[in-house]
Amino acid sequence: MEVFRNDGHLTDQALRRLAAGEKLPELTRLELAEHLSFCDQCLERYTALLERHTVLLEPSPQCRQSLFRRIRLQAARVFVNRYAAAAAAVALALTMVWSGGPEGWLRLPDPPGERPIVTEHFRDWTDRWNDSLNRAVAGVNDLFDGLGLS
Amino acid sequence: MRRQVIRQRQESFEELVTQYEKLVYTVCWQMVRDSQAAEDLTQDTFLAAFLHRSDCPMGHERQWLVRIASNKAKDYLQSAYHRHTVLPGDEEMPPGRAGPSPEEETLARSGESELRDLISTLREPYGAVLRLHLLEEKPPEEIALALGRPVKTVHTQIARGRLLLRQQLERRGIHGSIPK
Numbered sequence: 581m582e583v584f585r586n587d588g589h590l591t592d593q594a595l596r597r598l599a600a601g602e603k604l605p606e607l608t609r610l611e612l613a614e615h616l617s618f619c620d621q622c623l624e625r626y627t628a629l630l631e632r633h634t635v636l637l638e639p640s641p642q643c644r645q646s647l648f649r650r651i652r653l654q655a656a657r658v659f660v661n662r663y664a665a666a667a668a669a670v671a672l673a674l675t676m677v678w679s680g681g682p683e684g685w686l687r688l689p690d691p692p693g694e695r696p697i698v699t700e701h702f703r704d705w706t707d708r709w710n711d712s713l714n715r716a717v718a719g720v721n722d723l724f725d726g727l728g729l730s
Numbered sequence: 731m732r733r734q735v736i737r738q739r740q741e742s743f744e745e746l747v748t749q750y751e752k753l754v755y756t757v758c759w760q761m762v763r764d765s766q767a768a769e770d771l772t773q774d775t776f777l778a779a780f781l782h783r784s785d786c787p788m789g790h791e792r793q794w795l796v797r798i799a800s801n802k803a804k805d806y807l808q809s810a811y812h813r814h815t816v817l818p819g820d821e822e823m824p825p826g827r828a829g830p831s832p833e834e835e836t837l838a839r840s841g842e843s844e845l846r847d848l849i850s851t852l853r854e855p856y857g858a859v860l861r862l863h864l865l866e867e868k869p870p871e872e873i874a875l876a877l878g879r880p881v882k883t884v885h886t887q888i889a890r891g892r893l894l895l896r897q898q899l900e901r902r903g904i905h906g907s908i909p910k
Contacts, residue, residue: 584854588877598760610811613761613804615855617797618880627796636752637759643769644751650773651743651780658781 583611590615590622599629743783746791747776753792754799761803771806775799808886848898855879856891863888 581604583594590612597604598612616623630636754775759768775798779786786794842865849860858877862868870888874881 582853586854588855588858601756601760603763606807606811609761609763610804610807611855613800613807614883614886616800617804618883620793623793623797623800627793630753630756630796631792634756636756638752639755639769639772643755643772644747647747647773647776650777654777654781 581608583608584615589619590625592625595622595626595629596633599626599634601634743780746779746795750792750795751776754795757796757799758803761800762806767806771799771802774802778802848895851898852891852894855887856894859884859887860891860895863891 581593581597582591585591594604594608594612598609604612616626751772755768755772758771758775759765762768762771775795778798779795846861846865849857849864851857852860855877859873862873862876863870868876870881870884873879874884877884879887
């Protein structure tokens with residue numbers, strides 16, 4: 581059986597036999613999969629054949645359960661990575677600010693003597709930090725609530 | 731509000747899974763002919779779709795999923811094919827040895843016309859790729875551009891085409907390796 585036409589696209593026969601579920605040699609299936617992974621035209625022809633002439637097979641129910649479990653894990657991993665990166669960035673920034681002494685490369689401007697605003701500013705900053713943390717925790721809770729797939 | 735958005739996204743993805751699960755499984759099964767492997771690939775397909783769902787072209791979900799499934803099946807078949815296919819002569823050249831091997835010299839003596847004849851007998855998609863690679867000495871990147879195929883696919887086709895050529899050489903009684 582010819583798998584490819586001279587113009588480089590898949591033959592009708594190859595696509596028909598694949599869509600009909602015939603057992604094709606392994607190399608042929610590999611060539612078909614390779615081609616379908618990049619060729620829009622042949623993909624369109626194949627999906628049309630599947631739609632019209634193929635009785636679709638059903639996977640086991642465990643397949644879907646396992647899929648949603650993997651999705652939950654993956655989503656949690658993405659979420660944790662994102663927040664871990666943000667936390668690392670904040671920690672690095674704070675380390676640089678606090679370790680920047682008189683000889684350090686980063687110095688905060690000296691506050692005017694008559695206005696003791698440093699402690700107020702610091703309190704304000706810690707309050708905001710607490711708010712942010714609370715929002716982040718709420719976000720985690722939302723995410724896991726939202727991932728409770730039925 | 732945020733919770734509602736997350737829930738809506740989850741529900742729409744669940745709908746996508748419900749609607750196309752059988753299609754994706756069928757594609758995977760037709761490619762790999764193994765129920766367990768097909769289920770694993772079905773999961774891989776939907777997991778990839780979930781992670782890249784913002785890339786899904788609206789109204790073309792079916793084609794998009796079949797493409798992902800074909801890609802997953804291709805990777806699976808490729809690794810299985812490599813596991814039990816040894817390309818003779820593809821081994822690493824021993825260190826410290828420079829210049830063409832005796833086999834390559836033999837082939838060089840046979841001349842370009844013989845190589846051209848052999849390549850012309852190769853079936854597609856290998857004929858076109860090897861003609862460009864061996865006779866016109868084009869790099870895989872250029873061939874990929876000319877033929878509208880991914881570079882990785884061209885690399886695979888060159889390797890497989892060389893194997894087919896070598897088999898033909900052996901059938902003709904010319905023992906040698908194909909120039910790289």
